[in-house]
Amino acid sequence: MDATPVAKPSLKVLLASPRGFCAGVDRAIQIVEKAIEKYGAPVYVRHEIVHNRFVVDRLKAMGAVFVEETSECPVDRPIIFSAHGVPKSVPAEARERQMLYLDATCPLVSKVHVEAQRHHQHGREIVLIGHKGHPEVVGTMGQLPEGVVKLIETVEDVATFTPKDPMNVAFVTQTTLSVDDTAHIIEALQTRFPGISTPHKEDICYATTNRQEAVKAIAEASEVLLVVGSPNSSNSVRLVEVGKRAGVRGAYLIDKAAEMKDEWLDGISSLGITAGASAPELLVQELIERLATRFDLTIEEVAPTRETVRFKLPRVLTA
The missing domain is CATH 3.40.1010.20 (4-hydroxy-3-methylbut-2-enyl diphosphate reductase, catalytic domain)
Structure with a gap:
């Protein structure tokens, strides 16, 4: 029975x-797919196009080759920069090598790059709220000369930041942070530097x-x-x-x-x-x-x- x-x-x-x-990730993946379709394989991608193993493995199977540096790519194949953004030196190197490159940087990350450059042009000292070593942070800090952007990771870091002119400071943020954690850091910055320049629109995407x-x-x-x-x-x-x-x-x-x-x-x-x-x-x-x-x-x-x-x-x- x-x-x-x-x-x-x-x-x-x-x-x-x-x-x-999200829209930025969807756009970046489409850029790789359409580049392979237009130019044939292999197409080179500097850093993981987005941080997902499944996505990266699928694009590898289609003909994408992932590298860490532009120097690893042959000059006769296209190179794509990841959604996280890259320092200015990276497209400069590609142009110097006369490479075809496509920039898949998320437009909201590019917005942060533009903000940082605007603050620098106005002579402000710039604080970037973010995580050390993250590709987006590396890319944002790399928009300006070395040492110009100060990285702040915690509320405690705010207390040790000593600008030359406390009345002429600005902050930008990594786009993928915890909203609540970042709010505490921003509050600490605004308490210590009441005149700090803020983004026109919140940087966290x-x-x-x-x-x-x-x-x-x-x-x-x-x-x-x-x-x-x-x-x-x-x-x-x-x-x-x-x-x-x-x-x-x-x-x-x-x-x-x-x-x-x-x-x-x-x-x-x-x-x-x-x-x-x-x-x-x-x-x-x-x-x-x-x-x-x-x-x-x-x-x-x-x-x-x-x-x-x-x-x-x-x-x-x-x-």
Whole structure:
């Protein structure tokens, strides 16, 4: 006699929205794809085009070759600069070598570059709020002569920053920071330097802000949070931090469904899911499929905001 099938435990899944690809990431990936289509393989990409292992591996399979320095590329093949932006010396080197290059820098990162240059032209000392060594920080600091931009990572760093003229200071920020953490640093800067020049519009990009707000919206009703994204993705790591701060029992970053550990979900009845701005929706759906093998799922999408932003591709790829 056949055994009676054991009923799966119920699990409510709260899907954060927006999640996954932002307009800057989508544009950068399209630039690589269309460059391969137009110029043939290989096409070289300086640094990971976006910080996601799945995306990078897929583009490699299409014919993209990822390098760390422009000098590693042959002069007769196109080179693409990543969405995080590059120091001014990088396109200068490509021009000197007479290379065809395409700039996939996110337009919102480029906005920060322009702001930093404007402050410098006005003689202000510039503070960059960001994480040391992140490609976006390297690119922003590299827009101006060495030593001109001072990196601030914490509130404590504000106390040790001593400008030549405290009345002539400006700040810009990395676009993928924690909104809450950055607010504390900005508050400390404005308290210490009441006349500090601020960005015309907040530097932390809309996509980073929206994804963090969406996590806050699902956190109260979620016992555990899973964030789909790679460990070198700043905005993905921030989503885990936001979830923990919002009170979920556990918050975990996974590159793909196979990395999820079953014990994380033992005894829970509600689960929050989101994805960093460089993680494709396919990976979220694979995670849901894996969950469905163990649980009877009820899925609810929670969308505090909607995104409609699109960025144009370089004309050379659309002509």
